[in-house]
Amino acid sequence: MMVLASRTAVLSPPVFFVWKALMYPDVHPKNQGFAWPVMFEGQPLPRIVESSESDRVVWSSPWPSHPDVLLQFDLRPNTHLRWTLLAHAPAPSLQAIEWLRDQVSHLVNIDLRNATGH
Numbered sequence: 001m002m003v004l005a006s007r008t009a010v011l012s013p014p015v016f017f018v019w020k021a022l023m024y025p026d027v028h029p030k031n032q033g034f035a036w037p038v039m040f041e042g043q044p045l046p047r048i049v050e051s052s053e054s055d056r057v058v059w060s061s062p063w064p065s066h067p068d069v070l071l072q073f074d075l076r077p078n079t080h081l082r083w084t085l086l087a088h089a090p091a092p093s094l095q096a097i098e099w100l101r102d103q104v105s106h107l108v109n110i111d112l113r114n115a116t117g118h
Helices: 015-023 094-116
Strands: 002-010 048-052 056-059 070-076 080-087
Touching: 002 094, 015 056, 015 070, 015 094, 080 094
Parallel strands: none
Antiparallel strands: 002 080, 048 056, 056 070, 070 080
16 A cells, blocks of 8 residues: 555544544544544544554545545554555545545544544
């Protein structure tokens, strides 16, 4: 698989809290009764393709227009969250990659931060 985009964000909650939120996108981390990735409202949530407790979660594509893309989250100490978009060749267009990158940035920097209260 090829890397389409990758970024790192530093989050406030403990690593395990963030890992659990990524493992269960259908449950709000603060038990608010709704799924936390608000950007996927009305779409099927991603399924967990792979995980390693407290340090890695890989999601299936949450975007119907790009079903072959995977979204990998790697967690490091001090809650450094690196997300990576992966795909098989041929790669999506540059415009599609930019759109996907913006979607993940929104997911991490807005939806996840708001859901965890940090």
